[in-house]
Amino acid sequence: MGIANVNLKRYVDSKGWGLAEVVHRLGRSNSFWSDRLANREGKNIGAVLARDIEEKLDLPRYWLDEDHGSNLVQFPVRPKHHDEHISAVIELMEELDARGKMEAFAAVRSVINRYLSSRTPKASGGASSA
Numbered sequence: 001m002g003i004a005n006v007n008l009k010r011y012v013d014s015k016g017w018g019l020a021e022v023v024h025r026l027g028r029s030n031s032f033w034s035d036r037l038a039n040r041e042g043k044n045i046g047a048v049l050a051r052d053i054e055e056k057l058d059l060p061r062y063w064l065d066e067d068h069g070s071n072l073v074q075f076p077v078r079p080k081h082h083d084e085h086i087s088a089v090i091e092l093m094e095e096l097d098a099r100g101k102m103e104a105f106a107a108v109r110s111v112i113n114r115y116l117s118s119r120t121p122k123a124s125g126g127a128s129s130a
Contacts, residue, residue: 002044004064
């Protein structure tokens, strides 16, 4: 089994995901992922597929290609934000696929822009009369 297959299998197992969740997050078919997660002959994860998986799972680039040791895989951990509300948003966004993250980001940006524009002092339009 290729190292990328091993790392993906360990990652999927650590998340407690079944095949349906893998298909939901990564696309393709049940049999496609079943072959790669079960180490079927000739079904190794190549470089292009590995980069696609890393992007969709928000893993660091080339993470699937690295040997993380035989006993314990060190999964990337994002530090918690000191603000509990921001931490909650980050946790929710981590569950989204790439498209969902982009849509959520656009919505958050829109809310921030509206907030900032409402707090910007308006310039007076007329000259003062003395």
